[in-house]
Amino acid sequence: MTYCIGMVLDEGVIMAADTRTNAGVDHVATFPKLFTFENTGERIIIVATSGNLATSQRVISLLKQQIDREEPVNLYTCDSLFQVAELVGSTLLASESHYRSNNPMSGVDFSSNFLVSGQILGHEPEMYHIYPEGNFIRTCQDTPFFQIGESKYGKPILDRIITTETPLNQAMKCALISFDSTMHSNLSVGMPIDIVIYRRDSLEVKIERLEQDDRYFNRLARAWGGGLRQLFDQLP
Numbered sequence: 662m663t664y665c666i667g668m669v670l671d672e673g674v675i676m677a678a679d680t681r682t683n684a685g686v687d688h689v690a691t692f693p694k695l696f697t698f699e700n701t702g703e704r705i706i707i708v709a710t711s712g713n714l715a716t717s718q719r720v721i722s723l724l725k726q727q728i729d730r731e732e733p734v735n736l737y738t739c740d741s742l743f744q745v746a747e748l749v750g751s752t753l754l755a756s757e758s759h760y761r762s763n764n765p766m767s768g769v770d771f772s773s774n775f776l777v778s779g780q781i782l783g784h785e786p787e788m789y790h791i792y793p794e795g796n797f798i799r800t801c802q803d804t805p806f807f808q809i810g811e812s813k814y815g816k817p818i819l820d821r822i823i824t825t826e827t828p829l830n831q832a833m834k835c836a837l838i839s840f841d842s843t844m845h846s847n848l849s850v851g852m853p854i855d856i857v858i859y860r861r862d863s864l865e866v867k868i869e870r871l872e873q874d875d876r877y878f879n880r881l882a883r884a885w886g887g888g889l890r891q892l893f894d895q896l897p
Contacts, residue, residue, distance in 0.1 A: 815839030
């Protein structure tokens with residue numbers, strides 16, 4: 662299991678994903694689940710994945726092959742992020758069907774969820790949550806963030822803090838606290854954390870990785886935990 666967050670704010674986009682993959686207590690590994698596609702100066706596309714790792718890796722590989730082969734429909738030829746979401750959704754559905762048809766009696770859950778975000782030159786930043794069935798929904802003014810994977814533990818802080826007007830630096834801090842809360846309650850989510858902070862209209866992006874010993878993250882986690890305990894002691 663994993664945990665991914667995506668936010669679309671007035672200042673830009675934040676996406677983050679942990680890298681832990683758990684196939685049992687004796688098989689824990691690290692795999693990236695946050696990916697960027699950059700056509701310099703024209704578009705930025707950011708993708709986060711959760712669910713079956715083989716399915717999500719196949720989808721990412723197919724999306725890259727479509728670009729490399731210069732197929733008529735690929736992430737760089739879509740006219741809008743809506744069309745990008747449709748392409749990712751159809752590729753996801755085809756990948757799940759591929760594994761199910763070849764393993765009809767396995768009982769394995771081949772489903773995956775995707776978050777797709779970014780900006781195309783001349784368009785507003787957008788974000789879509791793509792379900793295993795290939796359909797999707799988009800963020801809006803009332804719901805500016807999505808979560809996939811182990812979402813329940815880190816949701817309360819996002820519900821209380823995040824609006825479209827939240828500055829990027831504050832939203833990043835909120836995202837990291839959400840990860841800290843999730844990791845405290847679920848061993849299937851863990852460091853390192855990959856994070857993207859995309860500023861509107863910059864059309865430039867870079868994935869940053871926070872390791873286990875990251876000083877800022879650990880200081881933030883200690884301050885949050887200590888502040889909660891102090892507030893609890895003050896309650897009547």
